[in-house]
Amino acid sequence: MINIRSVTKTFGALTALDDVSLDIDDGSFLSLVGPSGSGKSTLLDLLGGLSKPTSGEVLINGSPVTGPGLDRGVVFQQYALFPWRTARANVEFGLEGGSLTKRQRADRAREFLDLVGLSGFEEKLPHELSGGMKQRVAIARSLAYDPGVLLMDEPFAALDAQTRDQLQDELLRIWRRTGKTIVFITHGIEEAVYLGQRVAVLTSRPGRLKEVVDIDLGERTGDVRSSAGFVRHRHQLWELLHDEIRKAA
Numbered sequence: 001m002i003n004i005r006s007v008t009k010t011f012g013a014l015t016a017l018d019d020v021s022l023d024i025d026d027g028s029f030l031s032l033v034g035p036s037g038s039g040k041s042t043l044l045d046l047l048g049g050l051s052k053p054t055s056g057e058v059l060i061n062g063s064p065v066t067g068p069g070l071d072r073g074v075v076f077q078q079y080a081l082f083p084w085r086t087a088r089a090n091v092e093f094g095l096e097g098g099s100l101t102k103r104q105r106a107d108r109a110r111e112f113l114d115l116v117g118l119s120g121f122e123e124k125l126p127h128e129l130s131g132g133m134k135q136r137v138a139i140a141r142s143l144a145y146d147p148g149v150l151l152m153d154e155p156f157a158a159l160d161a162q163t164r165d166q167l168q169d170e171l172l173r174i175w176r177r178t179g180k181t182i183v184f185i186t187h188g189i190e191e192a193v194y195l196g197q198r199v200a201v202l203t204s205r206p207g208r209l210k211e212v213v214d215i216d217l218g219e220r221t222g223d224v225r226s227s228a229g230f231v232r233h234r235h236q237l238w239e240l241l242h243d244e245i246r247k248a249a
């Protein structure tokens with residue numbers, strides 16, 4: 001369970017987040033959208049413990065976040081892989097310093113590369129992998145040390161549309177299988193609706209919580225994006241966001 005309580009974050013005179021409160025249930029999938037500069041990454045950094053709120057607090061399972069921790073994995077838009085390490089060694093990285101033996105780390109890395117569909121690519125270097133594959137490695141690396149929470153900052157934004165659709169489905173499959181809590185930032189309304197059980201909308205600067213929309217689509221099977229429910233949610237979010245973008249202009 002994540003509790004964001006009256007969180008305000010300022011950078012000098014600039015207020016990036018203003019009095020944001022939000023509870024995120026264990027095992028749920030929350031998409032986070034908002035205009036550029038609305039504080040999405042700032043909020044994710046606070047959840048990740050990469051920065052501290054100016055006021056208010058962020059609690060994970062009842063304890064205030066004081067810094068980064070192995071209970072939270074972060075996946076960014078840029079793959080952030082070590083270019084000189086193989087896919088397997090990149091995934092092993094997060095396990096080094098833990099209690100596992102070298103052999104156990106290698107087994108674990110293989111297991112998670114398999115989970116993200118990269119069996120057979122374990123010994124490849126990042127430059128031998130496509131963008132989508134690199135992002136799969138980054139996801140496997142974040143999952144391998146078994147964090148309860150996965151924080152994702154536009155992880156699929158740099159990928160082509162087809163690869164992005166494929167990775168969205170993979171992520172949903174992994175989420176169902178592992179029961180992680182996922183907070184997913186995106187600029188894409190369709191992506192937010194397709195992935196999230198809820199979509200939180202931030203206002204243009206200063207970022208406030210404008211609305212949290214419940215997405216009721218059930219299992220994403222078949223051509224969900226063409227369904228009446230999907231189209232309705234997409235339009236609802238488009239209106240909420242459009243409103244904010246207009247205000248910011």
Ligand SMILES: Nc1ncnc2c1ncn2[C@@H]1O[C@H](COP(=O)(O)OP(=O)(O)OP(=O)(O)O)[C@@H](O)[C@H]1O
Nearest residue numbers: 011014016034035036037038039040041042043205
């Ligand atoms: N370290 C920092 N120092 C100063 N200002 C910052 C810092 N980090 C963020 N900001 C400012 O805070 C505001 C929110 O930034 P943030 O990156 O969180 O927005 P965002 O919603 O993620 O934007 P985008 O969608 O463009 O990535 C912006 O005006 C940004 O310039």
